[in-house]
Amino acid sequence: MKLSVRTLLKCSLSLLCGANAVSAAEVQVAVAANFTAPMQAIAAAFEEDTGHKAVVAFGATGKFYAQIKHGAPFEVFLAADDKTPAKLEAEGDVVPGTRFTYAIGTLVLWSAKASYVDAKGEVLKSGDFRHLSLANPKTAPYGAAAMAVLDKLGVTSSLQGRMVQGENITQAHQFIATGNAELGFVALSQVYKDGKLTSGSGWIVPADFHDPIRQDAVILTKGKNNPAAAALVAYLKEARAATIIRAYGYEL
Amino acid sequence: MIGEAEILLEMSECARTGVVTMNRAQEKGIHARFQVRYPGFALDVDLHLPGRGVTALFGHSGSGKTTCLRCVAGLEQAGIGLLEVNGECWQDSAAGVFVPTHKRPLGYVFQEASLFPHLSVRRNLEFGMKRVASSTRKVSWGQAVDLLGIGHLLERMPDNLSGGERQRVGMARALLTSPRLLLMDEPLAALDLKRKQEILPYLERLHDELDIPVLYVSHSPDEVARLADHVVLLDQGRVVAQGGLVETLARLDLPTAFTEDAGVVVEAVVGDHDDQYHLTRLDFEGGSVLVARRPEAFGQRLRFRVHARDVSLARVPAERSSITNVLSAVVMEVVDADTPAHVLVRLDASGTPLLARITRRSADQLAVSTGERLWAQIKTVALLG
Amino acid sequence: MGPLDHVDLAAIWLTLKLASVTTVLLLLIGTPIAWWLARTRSRLKGPIGAVVALPLVLPPTVLGFYLLVAMGPNGFVGQMTQSMGLGTLPFTFAGLVVASVFYSMPFVVQPLQNAFEAIGNRPMEAAATLRAGPWDTFFNVVLPLSKPGFVTAGILGFAHTVGEFGVVLMIGGNIPEKTRVVSVQIYDHVEAMEYTQAHWLSGGMLLFSFLVLLALYSSRLKQNWRG
Numbered sequence: 001m002k003l004s005v006r007t008l009l010k011c012s013l014s015l016l017c018g019a020n021a022v023s024a025a026e027v028q029v030a031v032a033a034n035f036t037a038p039m040q041a042i043a044a045a046f047e048e049d050t051g052h053k054a055v056v057a058f059g060a061t062g063k064f065y066a067q068i069k070h071g072a073p074f075e076v077f078l079a080a081d082d083k084t085p086a087k088l089e090a091e092g093d094v095v096p097g098t099r100f101t102y103a104i105g106t107l108v109l110w111s112a113k114a115s116y117v118d119a120k121g122e123v124l125k126s127g128d129f130r131h132l133s134l135a136n137p138k139t140a141p142y143g144a145a146a147m148a149v150l151d152k153l154g155v156t157s158s159l160q161g162r163m164v165q166g167e168n169i170t171q172a173h174q175f176i177a178t179g180n181a182e183l184g185f186v187a188l189s190q191v192y193k194d195g196k197l198t199s200g201s202g203w204i205v206p207a208d209f210h211d212p213i214r215q216d217a218v219i220l221t222k223g224k225n226n227p228a229a230a231a232l233v234a235y236l237k238e239a240r241a242a243t244i245i246r247a248y249g250y251e252l
Numbered sequence: 253m254i255g256e257a258e259i260l261l262e263m264s265e266c267a268r269t270g271v272v273t274m275n276r277a278q279e280k281g282i283h284a285r286f287q288v289r290y291p292g293f294a295l296d297v298d299l300h301l302p303g304r305g306v307t308a309l310f311g312h313s314g315s316g317k318t319t320c321l322r323c324v325a326g327l328e329q330a331g332i333g334l335l336e337v338n339g340e341c342w343q344d345s346a347a348g349v350f351v352p353t354h355k356r357p358l359g360y361v362f363q364e365a366s367l368f369p370h371l372s373v374r375r376n377l378e379f380g381m382k383r384v385a386s387s388t389r390k391v392s393w394g395q396a397v398d399l400l401g402i403g404h405l406l407e408r409m410p411d412n413l414s415g416g417e418r419q420r421v422g423m424a425r426a427l428l429t430s431p432r433l434l435l436m437d438e439p440l441a442a443l444d445l446k447r448k449q450e451i452l453p454y455l456e457r458l459h460d461e462l463d464i465p466v467l468y469v470s471h472s473p474d475e476v477a478r479l480a481d482h483v484v485l486l487d488q489g490r491v492v493a494q495g496g497l498v499e500t501l502a503r504l505d506l507p508t509a510f511t512e513d514a515g516v517v518v519e520a521v522v523g524d525h526d527d528q529y530h531l532t533r534l535d536f537e538g539g540s541v542l543v544a545r546r547p548e549a550f551g552q553r554l555r556f557r558v559h560a561r562d563v564s565l566a567r568v569p570a571e572r573s574s575i576t577n578v579l580s581a582v583v584m585e586v587v588d589a590d591t592p593a594h595v596l597v598r599l600d601a602s603g604t605p606l607l608a609r610i611t612r613r614s615a616d617q618l619a620v621s622t623g624e625r626l627w628a629q630i631k632t633v634a635l636l637g
Numbered sequence: 638m639g640p641l642d643h644v645d646l647a648a649i650w651l652t653l654k655l656a657s658v659t660t661v662l663l664l665l666i667g668t669p670i671a672w673w674l675a676r677t678r679s680r681l682k683g684p685i686g687a688v689v690a691l692p693l694v695l696p697p698t699v700l701g702f703y704l705l706v707a708m709g710p711n712g713f714v715g716q717m718t719q720s721m722g723l724g725t726l727p728f729t730f731a732g733l734v735v736a737s738v739f740y741s742m743p744f745v746v747q748p749l750q751n752a753f754e755a756i757g758n759r760p761m762e763a764a765a766t767l768r769a770g771p772w773d774t775f776f777n778v779v780l781p782l783s784k785p786g787f788v789t790a791g792i793l794g795f796a797h798t799v800g801e802f803g804v805v806l807m808i809g810g811n812i813p814e815k816t817r818v819v820s821v822q823i824y825d826h827v828e829a830m831e832y833t834q835a836h837w838l839s840g841g842m843l844l845f846s847f848l849v850l851l852a853l854y855s856s857r858l859k860q861n862w863r864g
Contacts, residue, residue, distance in 0.1 A: 062828030131728055136811060139828035164728045164810030167824065174702075175810065180709040180727040327762050353765035354773075360766035366759050370781045379777075380767030429768060 024051040027228035028073050030064045031056050032080030032215060033170045034105060034142060034187035038248040039078065045244065046235050052228040060168045062139045068093060068220060075223025076232055078102060080169070081141040082214040089218065098219040102236045103250035105213030106188035107145050110202040112176055117183055121203040124155050129162065133175040133184025136165045141213050143172070146185035148210035176200075188249030195247070207251070215250075280304060280338055282433070282465070286323045288331035295319050295331075295489040303338045305481035306459055306466040308497075310473075316489040317469045321435050324467060325360050326353035337433055338465075357388075359426030359464075361436040365418035367410040373421050374406040380429040390430040391462065399461065400424045400454050416447035420454060427462070434466045440475060455479055477501070477517045477557045478636035502598060502605035514589075514596060514607050515559035517636075522552045538602030541577040541633055557634040560596060560609035566627045567618055577630040581606055583622050586615065595620075599628055640833050647814050648822040649841075655730070655818060656798040659737040663745040663794045664787065666738065671749035672775075690743045697740060701807025704736050708808065728810035733818075736808055737798045744793040752786020753779070789853060796849040800842070 031039045036058045043054040054076075057064075061080040068074055068088065079085050082101065088094050109124070111117045123129070135143035143165065150156045164181055166172035173190045175181040188204060191197055217236060223229030235241055242252055280303030288295040295316040301307045309317040322328040324335060326343065329350065335343040342351045359380075367376050377396070381389070397403050400420040410418060419439055426434060439455075440448045452475075459466070459479060470476050476483060476497070483500045485492040493500050502516045523535035525545065532546040534554060541556075548554060569578055581599035589596045595615050599606040606628055610620075620626065641649075674686055692700055707714045708726040715725045726732030756779060764774040780787075802820035809816035811825070819838055826835035 060828055062830060065830065066827055130724070131810070133810075136825060136828070139825060164812060167806055167811070167821075167828070171806070174705070174807075175727075178706050178709045179711045179715075180705060180725060180808075181810075325766060327765070352770075353762070354768050354770045358766065360763070362759070362763065364759075366763040368760060368763070368778060368782075379764075379769070383768035383773075425767065429766075435766075 024053065025226060025228035026053045026055055027075050027223065027226055027232050029054050029056045029076045029078065029232065030068070030072070030074040031058050031078045032061050032064075033058050033168050034080055034189055035078055035103065035215065036170070037189055037193075038103075038244050038250070041244045042236070042241050045240055046232060049240070050228075050231050050235065052231050054228075054232055060139065061141075073222060074220055075226050075229040076217065076219055078215065078217045078236075080105070080213075080215055082216040085216040085218045088220070093221055095219040095221060095224050098233060099216055100233075100237070101214045102217040103215045103245050103252065104207075105142060105145075105215055106207070106249050106251060107142060107149065107185055107205040107210065107213065108188045108191060108202045108249075109149075109183060109205060110173075110176060110186050110191050110197075110200055111183035112179060112200040113182070115201050117201040117203050119203060121153070121205070123183065123203075124150070124153055124159070127183070129182035131164050131175070131181035131184075132159055132162050133164050133166060133172045133181035133186075135169045135172045135185070136167055140168050140172075141215075142169045142185065142187055145205075145210040145213050149185070149205055152209050192249035193247065204249075281336075282307075282324075282338070282467075283334070283336045284320075284324060285334040286320065286331065287333070288319060288323060288328060293319075293489060295323070297486070297489070297491050299484060299491065299494065301467070301484070301494075302465070302482055304463065304465050306468050306479050307482040307484065308476040308480035309467060309469045309484050309486060310471070310476050310480075311486035311492075312471055314488075315486040317471075317486050318437055319489075320486065321437050321467060321469050324433075325358060325435055326351065326356055357429075357432040359429050359431030359434045361419070361422050361426050361434070361439045363438045364442050365410075365415075365422035367413075367418055367421055367425070369410050371410075372406070373402065373408050373410070373413070376410065376421060377406075377425050377428055380425055384429050388430060389428075391427045393428065396424040396427045399427070399457055414447070415443050416450045419443065419447075419451060423454070423458070427458075427464075431464060434464050436466060436468045438469050438471070440470075440472070452478065473513055473515075474557070474634075474636065477515075478555060498605065502607060513559070514609065515557050515562075516605050516607050517555055517557050518604055518633075520554050520556060522546060522548050522550050522554060525550070536604055538600075538604040539579045541579075541630060543633060543635060546635070555636045557636060558606060558630055559632075559634065560607035562631040562633075563599075563606060563608035564629045564631070565597065565608055565610055565614070565618060565620065566629060569627045570629060573629070575629045575631060577633070579606070579628045579630065581626060581628045583620055583624045583626060585622060586620055599626070601628060641837055642834075644813060644817075645819075645822060645834060645838060648817050648819045648838075651730075651814060651816075652799055652818040652820075655733055655737060656795045658734050659741060659798045660745075660791055660795045662734065662738055663741060664791060667742060667745040667749055667790065667794075670742075671746045672753055674746070675750045675753035689746050692740050693743050697801065697803025698807055700740060701736065701804040704732075704739070704804065705808045708732060708735070727808045728812060728816060730815050732808055733805060733816055736804045737801055740801055740804050741794045741797045744797045745790040748786045748789040748793060749783065752783035752789075755786075756782050785856070788856065792849055792853050796846060800846065 039056055043056055047053050061084050064077060065084050065088065068077065077085065085094065085099050089099055109117055109121050117123050134146040137143035137147040150159060164175060166175055169187050169190065172184055173186045176184045176186065191200065191202060217233060219229050219233055245252060282301040282303060284297065284299040286295055286297055297320055309320055311317045319328060323333060332345045333343045334345070341349055342356055343349060368379065371379065400423055402417070402420050402424055405413060405417055405421065413421065423439065440451060443451065456479065468479060480497050483497050484494040485500070493503060498517055498519065518536050520534035520536040523533040523540055525532050530545040531542045533540050533542055534556065579601040581601040583597055584600050585598040587596050589609055593611055594609055595612050597608040597610060597620060599608060608628060670689065674682060705727055706712050709715045710719065710725050718724065718726055726735055760778050760782060761774050764778045769777065800820065802824070805816065805818055805821055809821060811817050811821055819842060823835055823838045826838065
């Protein structure tokens with residue numbers, strides 16, 4: 001297949017102008033890092049089904065909050081928690097009535113090594129690992145949930161010197177994936193696809209070990225008049241999106 | 253076994269003589285053989301130099317004289333080299349001997365003094381001196397400071413010295429390492445005429461008062477004539493001539509590059525002063541000349557230079573001529589000069605060589621030929637110092 | 638100090654410690670590298686100079702990621718440190734020091750290299766003819782003559798290490814008093830929407846950076862006056 005110069009020119013022109021068709025529109029979306037993989041699949045399906053294009057930025061929820069407060073051009077926000085969207089709503093940065101829970105996160109204690117983590121997470125009490133990785137509990141919901149699990153198991157103080165924190169759940173995963181931490185708490189979506197772990201070994205933490213990790217989405221004030229923004233939020237509630245979300249290990 | 257023997261024989265003279273260095277310690281002299289090759293330039297010299305007095309490495313820029321000096325100092329390492337100084341082996345590439353610069357007992361005066369800018373004059377002088385064992389110090393602090401007249405500069409920083417002062421400090425700094433060989437790379441070239449005149453007397457005192465052999469690089473015939481005892485003429489990286497100053501400068505077989513300004517140097521002593529006419533008589537082997545009154549005392553040694561272009565020839569001594577200095581001399585050789593209109597005539601004035609540059613026409617009219625005795629009329633002599 | 642708690646103060650102290658250790662190490666390691674780069678005619682000069690300069694253009698996260706992989710238990714550095722009984726370097730202060738040395742290397746090597754090149758050969762030749770051996774010459778001629786270069790290198794190395802973020806983020810693990818430096822702490826405050834502390838720390842960094850550069854440029858100005 002050959003791309004002609006003209007096609008390339010057309011493509012870049014349409015990118016520059018930002019709109020390529022009358023009915024199809026673009027929507028700028030800020031998405032929590034843990035939702036990266038499912039969102040990529042959903043964005044593709046969304047464009048296929050509606051013709052609208054979702055331009056997605058992935059990152060930390062706290063960072064997005066600061067950016068949104070300072071005029072970032074996001075129209076839809078898929079947060080990693082329910083607090084941040086609620087705060088934005090209270091502060092009047094959200095189109096009223098659009099907040100909803102698009103996924104409930106599942107925490108997994110994961111190791112890149114096969115059969116390192118047992119089915120009950122006993123390794124936390126007995127293991128001789130040097131580093132346990134988790135997301136910063138102060139800023140990341142998955143980190144807070146991980147701390148709740150450790151508290152419930154009563155191992156928080158015994159593991160104090162061995163915990164290392166990633167700034168977000170992506171980095172927590174990176175520490176484990178590179179072998180620098182033997183195990184750690186990550187989002188199931190990061191290591192799970194089509195109903196099973198993609199690699200390594202893990203203990204899927206039962207939902208009652210911590211407060212549910214509700215991940216809420218909102219349409220931001222900037223997206224008020226963008227039909228694509230409304231379409232995306234509607235699409236997230238449809239069956240095809242739900243299937244994708246579940247396939248990555250989230251609850252609904 | 254045969255191969256091994258050959259290798260041993262290949263080991264050059266320096267390494268082998270190294271074994272008998274003790275016996276040869278008295279042997280004065282410098283033997284230097286260097287082959288250095290750079291893009292666009294090659295140096296290939298084999299020098300046998302006296303182990304005392306001033307030897308000038310003389311040639312135009314690009315002739316390789318500075319490279320040669322740097323080889324002696326060990327600042328250039330490339331190529332093949334052999335260097336023996338008064339019986340000591342400093343370098344023998346065939347035997348893998350290379351004494352690094354800082355272990356060679358030499359002094360080096362650079363063209364631009366190269367004082368350490370972060371040290372005062374005093375600390376510059378001390379730099380080399382401190383690094384020489386006190387038992388081997390032959391030049392005292394006072395001697396060096398007085399000889400070069402820098403006592404009043406000691407607390408100054410190099411930035412606050414004139415070019416001439418810097419150069420004198422550089423010389424004193426080199427002397428204070430009590431070198432067994434002093435290398436000077438055009439120490440006057442960066443200075444104007446006035447500064448040169450200021451330094452030359454110091455250099456002469458150095459020559460007269462210290463028994464340190466000096467290798468002196470220069471492209472100035474006057475400097476060479478004034479300071480050198482021995483001269484090596486270099487051209488395009490090769491030695492054109494080497495020998496005593498007087499004999500070498502009087503040679504006629506040198507390339508034209510050296511004959512444009514041909515002339516001889518005469519060593520003389522002050523014979524008499526004539527107060528009435530304000531003249532001084534200088535005596536030398538084979539005659540004497542009268543020059544304007546000199547400040548030097550009776551019996552003092554002086555050098556003067558007679559340019560070939562200032563010497564004319566006559567069959568009979570000119571009467572009623574304004575030319576004072578006329579010497580009887582025998583024609584030794586006649587050769588072509590730098591232009592077709594001239595010839596160079598080498599003469600012997602009872603032991604003192606002279607050169608005359610005359611027109612070919614005059615030579616024919618006078619029928620100048622080898623063995624003839626003529627009168628050499630000297631228009632001017634250039635006194636050196 | 639105002640709204641800064643002991644965690645913030647610990648981060649400041651750790652940052653200063655990291656920058657000091659890194660700067661000392663960098664001057665020790667950077668000097669021979671800069672010397673070699675300034676003197677060599679080797680063909681390797683280009684490639685080595687480019688490697689040293691890489692952190693100038695590389696995103697710190699790239700450097701951090703490679704260090705994380707290389708120093709991890711399966712990386713070649715990690716294998717080496719483990720076989721030496723040192724364990725692995727990520728999440729340790731020593732690991733941060735190693736990373737900072739790489740990260741700030743060009744800021745130390747380049748001023749030194751410039752200083753050495755500016756000296757030229759002549760002072761060293763002069764020293765050699767005055768019986769000074771190579772080390773003697775280095776300490777008594779080269780070092781004093783390149784003092785301004787060392788001052789610049791030290792200040793830039795220190796300041797740049799203080800400002801390091803991406804690399805620490807990648808290999809630090811945010812452990813209080815071990816790897817939680819000021820820049821990470823600021824990031825955490827922003828993430829946690831604790832803007833007051835973020836402002837205090839950020840303002841402090843800004844002031845510090847300005848003062849460092851002010852000192853540097855003023856001293857350069859003075860040199861120009863003298864020269």
